[in-house]
Amino acid sequence: MNKGTNLNLGRVRLSGNQAVARGALEAGVRLATGYPGAPISDLQGSFEQLAGNLRRASPFAIKVGEALDNANYQLTAHWGTTTNEDNAFALALGAVICKGDFKSREFLTEDEWDLVYGDTVFSEDEEKRVPVGSRVMCSFKHLGGNTAADAIRVAVNVVPYTGGLGIASGDDRQGTASQTMQDNKVLFSSHFRIPTFELHSPLTAHQTVKNCYRLFEELGTPFAVIMNYDLSYREVSVDLAMEVDLGANMRQKGFTRDPKHLVTIGPHIRPRENKFHSKLIPLFRKKIGEYFDFLGNKVQQLGERPRTLLLLNGPFREDFQLLRHDPTLKDRLLKKFGGNVAVETTVVFPQPESLYKKLLSKLSIDRIFVFEEGYGRVIYLQLLDLVNRHGLDAKVFDCGIPYEPRIYERFSYIDHILAE
Amino acid sequence: MVALPNRVLQDHDETTFMRPVSNCAGCGDTKVSWSVLEGMKRFNREHELKGKNRYQVVYAADRGCGNLQGYHAYHIVDTIFCMGSGVIVGEGLKESCSEKQIVVTASGDGGYNFNISGFKFAAKNKKWGAITIVYNNYNIRMTGGQIPLEVDFDKEGKAMGFEVLHINPYHVDDNAELFKELMGRYLNKEKTMVVADGVCVVDMAKDTKAVGLNLGHFVKSDECLDLKFKEERERVASEEPEKLKDLPRFKCRLCGIGLRCHALLNNDPTLCFGCGACKQFPCPVGALSFEGPSFADSTRIPELLTMYRV
Numbered sequence: 260m261n262k263g264t265n266l267n268l269g270r271v272r273l274s275g276n277q278a279v280a281r282g283a284l285e286a287g288v289r290l291a292t293g294y295p296g297a298p299i300s301d302l303q304g305s306f307e308q309l310a311g312n313l314r315r316a317s318p319f320a321i322k323v324g325e326a327l328d329n330a331n332y333q334l335t336a337h338w339g340t341t342t343n344e345d346n347a348f349a350l351a352l353g354a355v356i357c358k359g360d361f362k363s364r365e366f367l368t369e370d371e372w373d374l375v376y377g378d379t380v381f382s383e384d385e386e387k388r389v390p391v392g393s394r395v396m397c398s399f400k401h402l403g404g405n406t407a408a409d410a411i412r413v414a415v416n417v418v419p420y421t422g423g424l425g426i427a428s429g430d431d432r433q434g435t436a437s438q439t440m441q442d443n444k445v446l447f448s449s450h451f452r453i454p455t456f457e458l459h460s461p462l463t464a465h466q467t468v469k470n471c472y473r474l475f476e477e478l479g480t481p482f483a484v485i486m487n488y489d490l491s492y493r494e495v496s497v498d499l500a501m502e503v504d505l506g507a508n509m510r511q512k513g514f515t516r517d518p519k520h521l522v523t524i525g526p527h528i529r530p531r532e533n534k535f536h537s538k539l540i541p542l543f544r545k546k547i548g549e550y551f552d553f554l555g556n557k558v559q560q561l562g563e564r565p566r567t568l569l570l571l572n573g574p575f576r577e578d579f580q581l582l583r584h585d586p587t588l589k590d591r592l593l594k595k596f597g598g599n600v601a602v603e604t605t606v607v608f609p610q611p612e613s614l615y616k617k618l619l620s621k622l623s624i625d626r627i628f629v630f631e632e633g634y635g636r637v638i639y640l641q642l643l644d645l646v647n648r649h650g651l652d653a654k655v656f657d658c659g660i661p662y663e664p665r666i667y668e669r670f671s672y673i674d675h676i677l678a679e
Numbered sequence: 680m681v682a683l684p685n686r687v688l689q690d691h692d693e694t695t696f697m698r699p700v701s702n703c704a705g706c707g708d709t710k711v712s713w714s715v716l717e718g719m720k721r722f723n724r725e726h727e728l729k730g731k732n733r734y735q736v737v738y739a740a741d742r743g744c745g746n747l748q749g750y751h752a753y754h755i756v757d758t759i760f761c762m763g764s765g766v767i768v769g770e771g772l773k774e775s776c777s778e779k780q781i782v783v784t785a786s787g788d789g790g791y792n793f794n795i796s797g798f799k800f801a802a803k804n805k806k807w808g809a810i811t812i813v814y815n816n817y818n819i820r821m822t823g824g825q826i827p828l829e830v831d832f833d834k835e836g837k838a839m840g841f842e843v844l845h846i847n848p849y850h851v852d853d854n855a856e857l858f859k860e861l862m863g864r865y866l867n868k869e870k871t872m873v874v875a876d877g878v879c880v881v882d883m884a885k886d887t888k889a890v891g892l893n894l895g896h897f898v899k900s901d902e903c904l905d906l907k908f909k910e911e912r913e914r915v916a917s918e919e920p921e922k923l924k925d926l927p928r929f930k931c932r933l934c935g936i937g938l939r940c941h942a943l944l945n946n947d948p949t950l951c952f953g954c955g956a957c958k959q960f961p962c963p964v965g966a967l968s969f970e971g972p973s974f975a976d977s978t979r980i981p982e983l984l985t986m987y988r989v
Binding site for chain 1: 764
């Protein structure tokens with residue numbers, strides 16, 4: 260079923276937005292919906308060009324578009340035509356709930372499959388295959404999440420039929436092109452409680468997006484990836500080698516009736532809501548821990564006898580990589596924190612508790628420093644909750660910044676980490 | 680540091696009792712649902728489509744009592760999500776459903792006003808055909824008698840790109856024929872908006888009563904198989920009661936089950952709301968008729984007055 264096609268397209272400049280588009284295309288996304296607004300318009304504009312709704316103007320769209328055309332890739336895009344984010348999301352929701360095909364289990368055990376699919380019309384499948392259909396991406400700016408909130412909340416209620424749905428949110432935490440500087444990590448993590456990730460680099464974003472589709476489609480849940488303003492627009496040069504999942508793109512279409520899931524009325528949604536919070540979120544948490552590396556996260560020890568855990572998310576994570584090129588920065592880090600374990604993570608929610616518990620108990624860590632951007636403090640609060648709930652002997656420090664600094668502020672994330 | 684107890688959500692059984700669904704006997708939404716299903720059957724029959732070659736309806740509905748009845752009573756409704764989302768969810772379904780599935784969407788007039796941009800999207804999307812049903816209860820019937828936003832479906836629907844068709848929801852047979860035709864037009868990528876005018880019979884019956892017009896009721900002749908069988912059951916009950924348990928409870932309730940009508944199911948004209956849908960119901964022995972005014976004559980009360988009260 261997994262019919263991968265390799266496309267080597269040479270050197271191109273790629274923005275964060277285009278990197279997310281690349282990840283979605285590599286995952287075989289068949290429908291892209293969205294509503295424009297800075298900083299994410301560029302992502303949807305790419306899909307519009309690739310789908311043939313607009314003239315292909317960017318080098319990315321020209322090169323990738325030609326290659327996908329030759330591979331008979333199926334792509335439909337609806338951008339401004341949906342009039343608002345709520346309609347864009349409802350359109351995506353309609354497309355993703357059609358499960359006309361199956362794939363073999365890749366990430367779930369049989370018991371986990373029973374938990375996710377045991378009460379659906381697919382529960383009788385003897386091989387316990389995963390029902391699948393079109394992979395879909397819906398994207399909007401941070402405030403679009405408010406407009407689409409009604410439909411997103413319903414998408415949570417119809418899990419596992421929303422597996423294969425990715426949401427890309429462009430966060431204007433600078434207030435450069437928006438009336439507010441909303442932190443959408445709060446919306447997706449605390450309100451909708453769906454797996455949420457903050458991307459950090461145009462070099463790696465595609466891999467995270469693609470692997471999120473693979474993992475969370477099987478878990479039957481939508482997921483959200485968030486970029487800040489800078490990442491959305493910042494360009495890097497890359498050798499564009501794409502591995503496109505054409506098998507996913509060309510799946511059989513078809514709608515399978517399951518009104519007990521898809522007609523959202525009280526008696527149907529109450530048990531699902533209960534199951535989502537009490538059983539599925541713990542499963543997502545466990546799977547994120549098991550596939551931590553697969554989702555593009557890294558754990559590394561720096562120095563001897565580490566007593567400190569550093570959690571680096573979003574732009575802090577990207578700047579932290581400067582340590583690899585500048586030994587003086589590493590010296591400053593060791594001087595400030597001593598021996599430490601640095602967790603470079605895209606995961607915003609749910610945090611893999613077992614991983615942290617293991618690190619804390621194995622290495623006698625007693626201090627946790629959380630570096631994240633945005634006023635929500637979503638990661639910090641989850642770590643604080645973990646330590647309190649389990650009575651762990653560690654202190655958690657909030658070292659984030661509440662908004663994204665603008666370029667003229669000359670803010671340095673690595674200096675913020677290393678500041679005395 | 681104090682360890683707090685591990686809080687884990689417990690499993691709870693569904694504590695809300697599933698109420699038996701008590702549809703209004705004359706609900707117009709339900710009659711339209713019947714016509715859609717019947718129209719699909721007739722389309723397949725006319726084109727001699729069998730087995731896997733048959734077309735199926737995928738029914739994307741909005742929130743509202745009418746569509747809940749479509750779900751509970753006819754098992755026709757496939758999705759109900761947010762208010763106003765039915766039509767746009769339907770467009771999404773078209774992207775991923777099979778070519779043998781025809782997506783029909785149904786909204787109330789409140790849902791239409793809520794998401795007119797969704798209707799516009801459906802009308803402008805050149806990739807697919809569209810059958811969008813609007814249950815027009817004049818926006819004042821259900822939620823609390825709110826002041827309605829005036830809608831001119833003919834002008835607005837046409838401006839968006841739909842062909843607008845008004846139907847009397849109680850003309851169940853005519854409507855089934857119409858939907859049969861619309862299924863074919865859907866496959867030719869035509870866009871139709873079907874406005875079912877006057878779907879809330881309970882509220883309209885209050886209005887007719889207020890102006891002094893009493894609606895009629897159904898009549899079953901002696902040919903009715905169920906009435907004949909009822910007499911047989913009564914005889915057995917009095918003469919051979921031990922044999923009663925071997926008899927079925929009824930012989931034929933096609934009309935009551937088909938129209939989901941309590942009055943017909945109970946053979947009790949006093950429960951009849953006077954919708955008149957049974958006038959067009961294809962009774963196998965022709966035993967069903969209607970006496971007096973009904974909404975099948977017209978859903979406009981002034982017209983009914985002219986017809987029956989001179």
